[in-house]
Amino acid sequence: MTHASLKQMTRTPEVKLGHFIVEFATPGIGHILRQAECDFALFDLEHSGFSFETVKSATRYFEAAGLPAIVRVPSKEYHHIARACDVGAEGIMIPMVNTAAEAKSVVDCTKYHPDGRRGVALSVAHDAYGLGPVPEKLAAANERTTLFCQIETAEGAENVDQIAAVRGIDALWIGHFDLSVSLGIPGQFDHPNFLKAVERTIAAAKKHRKALGRLVPSTEIGIALYRQGFDFCCYSGDVWVLRDALAAAMTTLRKGCTT
Incomplete structure (x- = not known):
């Protein structure tokens, strides 16, 4: 079965639904998310502790399931970004x-x-170890690689229109907790200053025809955000989904077994 690439997804306004992976890089994770009808996975390197060796393996799991994956790198440093590209991150x-x-x-x-200015590495993980003319391989890699910039500081929100205008940036992504902290209002997502920063980001995405994404903690919030203009909605994370589902089941079982 052929599935849309991330690049194709960023060029359409339809909702794209995904899930955040911060703990369970198991061989079946791609198929599990695909069976749950996810459109993409967000695989975290910033806070998870995953290594690039893990990313290299996990990328194969997602590819096997036909599930596009976004890898969040730990920093803006060249060696983090280029290495993620080389191991196959779409x-x-x-x-x-x-x-x-x-x-x-x-x-x-x-x-x-x-x-x-990415350093050239061909016939490795990112191009499926294949052969072919160098110019064609470079062009294919440039087209495939899809870039998401996180807007999660007061400075980033202030400059978001100029960021969105940069050629080669495919999507903006609000990091809501860090943005609220940078604004001096930790966790106050209904504060006027936070809402203003979100409005600026939505406007920039619309103006420059960029996709827009965010992590969403609940289905209700995800639906509301989509209606505001967020077309990439990443629902919760593997740790929290397991914890909350298991806690709900334990509560029900304990109550039923003790009454």
Whole structure:
């Protein structure tokens, strides 16, 4: 079965639903998410402790299931970004992008000549170890790699219009907790300053025809955010879904067995 690529997804307004992987990089994870009818996976390197060796394996799991995956790298450093590309990540998410210059640097790290300055590595994981003309391989890699910039600082929110205008950036992604902390209002997602920053980001995404995403803690919030303009909705994370489902079952069983 053929599934849409991340690049194709960023070019349509329809909702794309995914799940956040921070703990369970098991061989079956791609098929589990595909059976749950996810459209994509977000695989975290910033807070999970996963290594690049784990990313390399997990990327194969997602590919086997036909599930596009976004890898959030730990920093804006070249060696983190380019290595994620080399091990096969289809999507790259960059934390805390603050300026258009930083966004342009991200493009340089992920794109081959003539679109960037990524060091050339061919017939490895990212191109399925295949052969072919070098110019065609470089162009194919540039087209495949899909870039998500996280807007999660006060500076990033202030400069979001210029960030969204950078050629090669495919999507914006609000990091809501870090954004609220940077604004000095930790966890206050209904605060006027937070809402203003979100509005600026939505407007920038619409103006420059970029996709827009966010982690969503509940289905109700996800639906509301989609109606605001967030077309990439990443529902919860593996740890929290397991914990909450198991806690609910334990509560029901304990109550039923003790009354």
